[in-house]
Amino acid sequence: MKTAWFSFLRFGVCVLLLSAPTVSAVSLSVSPNLQQVFRGSSSVYLSCVDDGQTADGWTVKRTRGGLTEDCGAAGSEFSRINSSFCVLDLSLFTGGNFLCVSSSGHQSEELSISVSGKDVILEIPALPVMTGSDVTLCCRPKEGERRKSHFVRDNVTLGSGPEGKWILSNVQRSDEGLYWCYTDIHPPSPQSRLRVRVDSPSPRSSAPPITPLPPPPSMSVLRLVLHLVVFCPYVACTALLLSIFATSSGNTPVISMETSHPAVQDDVTTEHHF
Template sequence: MKTRCVFHRLGVCVLLLSGLTVSSVSVDVFPNVQQFFRGDSLSVGCADVQTDGWTVKRTLTNGNTGTCAEFGRIDGSFCVVNGLTLGASGVYWCETSSGQQSDQVSITVTDISVILDIPALPEETGSDVTLRCRVRDGSTVKAEFIKNSRTLTSVPVEEWTISVDHLSDADQYSCYVPLVGESPSSSLRVKGSGSLSGTTISVIIAVVSLVVLVLILVLLLWKKHKGDSDSSPPVDVTYADVTIAQAANRRDKHHGEAETVYAGIKTNTEGAEDVTYSHVVIKGQRSSRRNHAQSSDPDVVYSSVRPRNT
């Protein structure tokens, strides 16, 4: 699965899942049972694999993990394991080269003279499952069926049917044949229960990544909109009723432009650009040298400018 960075603003790098393809990866078992006698054969297949590079893997009860090339042989879409040994007990699953995994199936190999026919693959909710007890010659025999160490039948019967509606992965089933022995215990799984498969995890990652991407895009758009709002040009403002305090010019020799100081200008609009002054009242002080005051412009101080409300 490839990733690439498409945004790097605000210190955030958004990763897009490029070329994301979620193919269906499921495991198949033949025969579809969990318990085997030592020496039996088992075939584990990868169904609905849409890409090359798949393999069957297993993790034994001792914790060792291996691929089909180490414990079996490839035959079409199946990994065939002949002559099962007691050490072959564990969980088996399919895995692609991209890391997608199927559900796991539990396999038990025993030397006991009786085994329980219980499906290895998960069952659909609402269906019924029939349990049987089998001996080494392959025939089914009457037995007492047991759930969580409690006998379900008062007398030996050929089979026992249970509903999948109220199953729990914690429930353990076995069968007991008088004068022969009791089978190993196994649980019956329902589709959708147990741990998430690799395909499901890939879908979750894709959805979460898309949600994060949308949130980042919304954040960037909000930041951009806020910046545009802050930098918008100011509106035109008209100042009215301006009072100017005038001081007499004591310098006779200067006839240039008066020095002007703006102070105390109050507006009701921030950042005015175009300003029009109207209704200006100039207050002047008498000069000791009237001819000098008339010959040059006075220094002007703008103060107490009050904007007219429009």
């Protein structure tokens, strides 16, 4: 009974793992790479890419308010399909989260794009940034030139930047958080989250070879004892055989290998008288 229950439990876990949506290596590309845009500004282009190339069989989708819709779907007023790109019309688009989905259910990471009607926006990357990189945040007014701006992360003021810029140098995971900005004459911008990803090591770099540790002393002594146990009987047997052979050789008479030849008789001259 326990075996049947365990098999059923394993089957259920496998079904859950197979049915759950999987995050794929395919990613969502966005141009311009901004989370905040002004309403009515130029269009935003989205596409699904795999290692820099267009990913076939993938669709850009928007999730908003628990609903999911394809980019460029029939009746959509804010988006259209142009070649392999999903083009957002910022005069009608109201924002949302976007991701790439394959026909088999694989998904990419989501990214957020918001359309603002405020007087100022914070230009912050929509895609995750890599650790160690430098990120420039811009506080951009809807009208007029950029001016001195104040930058805030998670309700903590980072400082002020001339010409509406603030540079985050050598970004780390600790720099993640909700950012916004304001100027002396503009109200705060919408908030957006900066996402930081750990830069993976280059595939060309290889770890140094691992030097095996020397065996502990106890193992060396044990190995020596084992060798002696095997070697000593062999030496004893060899010595015993040599001793037996030497003893046998001492009691056996020496056999001469010389061969005696019959003596050659002297020539005798016999004189016959007739």
